[in-house]
Amino acid sequence: TENADNPDGNIYTLLELPKYIGTGNYHNYGIAITGPADPDKETRPVRIDTNLNYEWPQISGTKDAPEPMPLILTITVSGLTPGTTYNLYKYCDENDVPVRNFNADAKAKNNPPWQVIKNPPGSTWGTSHPIQSNEKFFLRCVPA
Secondary structure (H helix, E strand, O other): OOOOOOOOOOOOOOOOOOOOOOOOOOOOOOOOOOOOOOOOOEEEEEEEEEEEOOOOOOOOOOOOOOOOEEEEEEEOOOOOOOOEEEEEEOOOOOOHOOOOHHHHHHHHHHOOOOOOEOOOOOOOOEEEEEEEEOOOOEEEEEOO
C-alpha cells in the first residue's frame, strides 16, 4: 500500500500477496525494527519470541480485533558479562519506556526490575512468560 514505507504508520500484515492485474508482479511488504532507542548504549539485546504467529480469526474486511488469546513469550537476553548483575525492566506502554538512565528512571518512578539477572554463568539468559495477545510487553535489560 502507499503507507508501507511510512515510519509513523501502523504495523500490519496482508492476508494474501496483492497481484497487480495484468503485470504478474507480486509485491511483498515488510517492516524492520532496528533496535531500541538507546543513545548511551546501556541496554543488552532482548529477543522476544511467541509460541504462535497468528490470531484467529484473521481480520478480514473489518477493523474489529479478534478475541485475545493466550501466548507464551520466550525471552532471551544476550550480550551479558558473566559475574555482572543486570536489571530487566518491563513496561506495558511504549510511552513509558525511557531511552537513557534506565535504573535512575525506574527508581524515580518506583518501577522495580521485573527480573534481576544475578551473575549469569554465560553470555545469555532466558525465561518464558505467559501473556494475552492484546497485551503490550516491552523489556529493557541494563547493568544493575
